[in-house]
Amino acid sequence: MKQLHLNKVYRFNGEVNIPGSKSISNRALLLAALAKGTTTLTNLLDSDDIRHMLTALSQLGIKYQLSADKRTCTVTGNGGPFNSSRPLSLFLGNAGTAMRPLCAALTLGTGDFELTGEPRMEERPIKDLVDAIAQLGANIQYLKNDGFPPVNILGSGLSGGTVKISGALSSQFLTALLMVAPLAKGDVNIEVVGELVSKPYIDITLALMAKFGVSVDNQQYQRFHVKGNQQYIAPGNLLVEGDASSASYFLAAGAIAGGEIKVTGVGKLSIQGDVKFADALAAMGADIEWGDDFIIARGSKLHGIDMDMNHIPDAAMTIATAALFAEGDTQLTNIYNWRIKETDRLSAMATELRKVGATVVEGEDFIKITPPVAMQHAEIDTYNDHRMAMCFSLVAFSDAGVTINDPDCTSKTFPDYFAQFQLLACH
Ligand SMILES: O=C(O)C1=C[C@@H](OP(=O)(O)O)[C@@H](O)[C@H](O)C1
Numbered sequence: 001m002k003q004l005h006l007n008k009v010y011r012f013n014g015e016v017n018i019p020g021s022k023s024i025s026n027r028a029l030l031l032a033a034l035a036k037g038t039t040t041l042t043n044l045l046d047s048d049d050i051r052h053m054l055t056a057l058s059q060l061g062i063k064y065q066l067s068a069d070k071r072t073c074t075v076t077g078n079g080g081p082f083n084s085s086r087p088l089s090l091f092l093g094n095a096g097t098a099m100r101p102l103c104a105a106l107t108l109g110t111g112d113f114e115l116t117g118e119p120r121m122e123e124r125p126i127k128d129l130v131d132a133i134a135q136l137g138a139n140i141q142y143l144k145n146d147g148f149p150p151v152n153i154l155g156s157g158l159s160g161g162t163v164k165i166s167g168a169l170s171s172q173f174l175t176a177l178l179m180v181a182p183l184a185k186g187d188v189n190i191e192v193v194g195e196l197v198s199k200p201y202i203d204i205t206l207a208l209m210a211k212f213g214v215s216v217d218n219q220q221y222q223r224f225h226v227k228g229n230q231q232y233i234a235p236g237n238l239l240v241e242g243d244a245s246s247a248s249y250f251l252a253a254g255a256i257a258g259g260e261i262k263v264t265g266v267g268k269l270s271i272q273g274d275v276k277f278a279d280a281l282a283a284m285g286a287d288i289e290w291g292d293d294f295i296i297a298r299g300s301k302l303h304g305i306d307m308d309m310n311h312i313p314d315a316a317m318t319i320a321t322a323a324l325f326a327e328g329d330t331q332l333t334n335i336y337n338w339r340i341k342e343t344d345r346l347s348a349m350a351t352e353l354r355k356v357g358a359t360v361v362e363g364e365d366f367i368k369i370t371p372p373v374a375m376q377h378a379e380i381d382t383y384n385d386h387r388m389a390m391c392f393s394l395v396a397f398s399d400a401g402v403t404i405n406d407p408d409c410t411s412k413t414f415p416d417y418f419a420q421f422q423l424l425a426c427h
């Protein structure tokens with residue numbers, strides 16, 4: 001197994017342009033493929049999750065031109081649902097933003113489609129989405145375990161109607177339903193049953209749908225009314241913002257290291273909820289400056305916080321490792337769904353934080369971290385989870401340094417993360 005040894009970083013200064021947002025890239029690619037007309041996406045993310053979406057779209061007959069650096073993509077829209085006269089099997093790795101929306105989108109046209117993924121994808125639930133679109137006539141079968149991928153979809157179109165959906169485990173189910181609703185044969189009324197987690201991701205979905213000409217009546221995230229029988233219209237050009245979750249590692253590093261870090265490509269005009277990470281860092285005492293499309297973090301003395309993190313589940317992991325450098329305890333609450341992401345992140349985080357000397361309480365849906373007096377060197381296991389690798393890079397700011405096992409797992413969303421990190425670090 002490959003290992004990356006990071007020696008103590010003394011200073012961390014400079015500017016980094018953050019690669020494109022995963023959430024926006026995969027939504028925009030799917031909507032561009034369904035739309036009428038041609039869309040040119042710029043600053044597209046080049047990573048595993050996006051490659052899986054692109055490969056799937058290509059298998060579905062969608063034509064696109066990708067630039068040599070894979071960051072500009074011109075998609076010729078299909079002008080409606082995907083149809084296939086022969087059975088297709090699409091492999092989607094561990095990309096939730098490909099699996100969930102494509103599962104819904106493939107019910108719109110006609111064809112026999114199989115969606116598969118990595119072993120971990122087979123442990124990530126999809127039942128709440130399947131149950132919801134079944135109410136509009138979708139025919140989806142589980143090929144291994146009930147409620148989990150792989151699935152087989154017999155597409156024959158969706159009717160309109162009223163749909164109840166649970167958003168208690170993942171917002172991606174509601175996102176998927178919202179994206180297909182305008183292409184159903186009649187109006188779709190969506191009722192969210194119980195709590196909706198990761199709510200700001202619904203704002204990304206609605207913002208992208210609006211760019212493709214579709215507006216949704218959103219009644220306080222409890223009910224949504226979507227007119228049926230519509231068509232997405234290609235916006236021409238669409239710039240993908242920098243990924244706010246990817247920005248979190250650099251902002252935290254700036255706050256810990258005492259220098260100044262400017263991240264560009266994402267700022268106060270962002271449609272991504274994860275920019276609120278900067279507010280959480282500010283609550284810990286960091287000095288944060290906001291621009292329209294940049295954020296600056298300057299170092300200062302950090303202290304622990306007790307915060308509900310349901311709105312920023314991905315970036316919250318960065319707070320968990322930043323907490324090692326804060327005075328006092330940090331408690332992150334309402335994060336049950338960490339357990340059903342790339343790995344069981346609550347358990348993985350607790351295990352690895354303990355290795356560097358922290359005292360950790362792992363609850364069913366919270367984590368409490370007491371930083372150690374002095375950090376110990378550790379080999380950090382990353383569980384094939386890009387965010388475990390990236391957020392533990394912060395331990396390099398301790399005297400102990402850190403070793404990251406399997407650092408290449410960042411390829412899911414940020415293939416050259418460690419190269420970018422090293423460019424700003426003075427050892
Ligand atoms: O819709 C999206 O783009 C995402 C939603 C979130 O998932 P959940 O809604 O499952 O929390 C987030 O963790 C994921 O990385 C991306």
Ligand SMILES: C=C(OP(=O)(O)O)C(=O)O
Pocket residue numbers: 094095096097314341342387413
């Ligand atoms: C949860 C994540 O990914 P996915 O889109 O596969 O759900 C993530 O990137 O942290």
